[in-house]
Amino acid sequence: MSDANTYTPPKVWKWDQENGGKFANINRPIAGATHDKELPKGDHPLQLYSLATPNGVKVTILLEELLAKGHKGAEYDAWLINIGDGNQFGSGFVGVNPNSKIPALMDYSTEKPTRIFESGAILLYLAEKFGEFLPENPADRAELLSWLFWQVGSAPYLGGGFGHFYAYAPVKIEYCIDRFAMEVKRQLDVLDRRLADNQYLCGDEYTIADMAVWPWYGALVQNKVYEAAEFLQTHTYQNVVRWTEEIAARDAVKRGRIVNRAFGPLNEQLHERHDASDFELRTQDKLEAAE
Numbered sequence: 001m002s003d004a005n006t007y008t009p010p011k012v013w014k015w016d017q018e019n020g021g022k023f024a025n026i027n028r029p030i031a032g033a034t035h036d037k038e039l040p041k042g043d044h045p046l047q048l049y050s051l052a053t054p055n056g057v058k059v060t061i062l063l064e065e066l067l068a069k070g071h072k073g074a075e076y077d078a079w080l081i082n083i084g085d086g087n088q089f090g091s092g093f094v095g096v097n098p099n100s101k102i103p104a105l106m107d108y109s110t111e112k113p114t115r116i117f118e119s120g121a122i123l124l125y126l127a128e129k130f131g132e133f134l135p136e137n138p139a140d141r142a143e144l145l146s147w148l149f150w151q152v153g154s155a156p157y158l159g160g161g162f163g164h165f166y167a168y169a170p171v172k173i174e175y176c177i178d179r180f181a182m183e184v185k186r187q188l189d190v191l192d193r194r195l196a197d198n199q200y201l202c203g204d205e206y207t208i209a210d211m212a213v214w215p216w217y218g219a220l221v222q223n224k225v226y227e228a229a230e231f232l233q234t235h236t237y238q239n240v241v242r243w244t245e246e247i248a249a250r251d252a253v254k255r256g257r258i259v260n261r262a263f264g265p266l267n268e269q270l271h272e273r274h275d276a277s278d279f280e281l282r283t284q285d286k287l288e289a290a291e
């Protein structure tokens, strides 16, 4: 790789497979499957293929919230897709998500099985299916859609932009870190101003917009992604901190955030979820103690 100050782009871009970046082994300039692999399927109507990154956690939080409200049809099997090992490029996964990214969902309760990918689309699909966490009145619904689409449009600046250059890139490039730190601080300020007069993003009601935004911006504030809380002075966004803590205290959120988690403390790792009892019986600390 050339030095940041001396690089001149060639006429035609070429794929440097050894660029030294943290995800160099899985990043590719082409789509499609790299190998044949069927996806596992359990007994529940909903089959989720995911990993507990912020995008994955959005969906498991919603599913746990739906179950907490008594929606038995929201029972799900959550299967681990290890993106570091390239599981997202298996033929079965690509069949559910041609974009090869977690999360991806199959709904077998519909006349013909329904596939759905993109975390925002999955949230909206499930909220509509169960009639929960989504206001009915058109004005409130418009507000919700605005925040939901804000999240899917904004988080790549936080993850792919700031997080990548601050935490993962093999070289620290001041220009890139400055550019994305500024944007992420602006986004935190957008949230902070909104949450100054509103308990939740859409007002008094906790909705899928909160479930979409919390795993990213809440994790940043809690210093759980990129170790950047001090660098970005996230504690100064006091309304975001208040909202983050309130959501973190919900039981469904505590459950949802550990489903398909294969990193961090062992008692917070539930690699697969097939039953409500798994939270008590099948976290990694319990499984490893029983070996």
Ligand SMILES: N[C@@H](CCC(=O)N[C@@H](CS)C(=O)NCC(=O)O)C(=O)O
Pocket: 026, 027, 053, 054, 055, 056, 083, 088, 100, 101, 102, 103, 117, 118, 119, 120, 152
């Ligand atoms: N816009 C997508 C983004 C999903 C996404 O970026 N997933 C990441 C993990 S957070 C992934 O699967 N990366 C694997 C890869 O890029 O190969 C969504 O919201 O669902």
